[in-house]
Amino acid sequence: MTHQPDQSSLRRTDHAVDSVFVSRWSPRSFVPQDMPEEDLLTIFEAARWAPSAYNVQPWRFVYARRSDAHFQKFIDLLMPFNRTWAHTASALVFIVSDTIMPGSGDRPDQPSAYHTLDTGSAWGSAALQATMLGYHTHGMAVTETEMIREVLNVPDRFKIEMAFAVGKLGDPNALADGLRDREKPSPRRPLSETAWNGSFKG
């Protein structure tokens, strides 16, 4: 990958973590080409096996590949800023989650307390599987949730959680001024500010 920035100075790890976690980062420049549907389904397959409370699997994915008729519609559902770069992605995905935990046997339907958390773990698995396949992903906030719901036919009981772009890493020089300089892996705060023995110490 010619354009892969040097990560050594930005992403120093303190422990012998698997490289997939550190290799995953969120670019904005993608090679504007299609991707095989099989690769996208493999990414969703990783998400499929994520853990969830009572194994209810609250996550759902709605996708468009750049070669299909839905792609422009998906672009139009993004926040204006994200539209400026996400149009180069090979696929765009909206993630929604079931706010109701379906009943089973004698147990009735009930509100889910973990649908967003569990959907986050599914999204993380998708991003990691994409990395393993040589792709990059970029998660996006969603603001026009009612428009997304209407255009994508998402039932009321499902929450519009987020979107993400996926594709092969593109040339940073293809980005607009202001984005080009930000096209690199982000750092993290030290683990000593994140994980503590015995009690919260932030």
Place this chain on the structure above:
Amino acid sequence: MTHQPDQSSLRRTDHAVDSVFVSRWSPRSFVPQDMPEEDLLTIFEAARWAPSAYNVQPWRFVYARRSDAHFQKFIDLLMPFNRTWAHTASALVFIVSDTIMPGSGDRPDQPSAYHTLDTGSAWGSAALQATMLGYHTHGMAVTETEMIREVLNVPDRFKIEMAFAVGKLGDPNALADGLRDREKPSPRRPLSETAWNGSFKG
């Protein structure tokens, strides 16, 4: 791993997903032994590199290893049902998330819309890194959140999200009746009910 159940019949995949996603499952019987702190920190290091909105990294981990003075205190904060099996874990972890997105430059602090979702992706990375190290994890719901907050000194602005147990896979025969038969990897619904092209089709 002598007690690893045969997964082939339970976890058939439709796409060539990496084996780590399918190998990860949530047992209740762990070998009741300590684990090196370095392994636990490596698990948190994987979580450290998870994606988050504006890279605010809202997740925090508070942990106890079974060899340290905090372990029994952590057991006591679990739901009664989970106490019946989680006491064999090598470590217990509570995950909390920052509900406030810290300001930066001219931007003031503001409520975070993605703290739970992003914390879910960090938890997923932790679970996968644990799998890569030969451990198993089991996520747990939390109900006594005010007690957890008090005992672990968690500030009000942080949400108590979940807990998890980590350890090496134990003997299912060590489990109580009723749990023994459930000690196997759970299935998933087909991907065709989870991911759709163009619009929601559930």
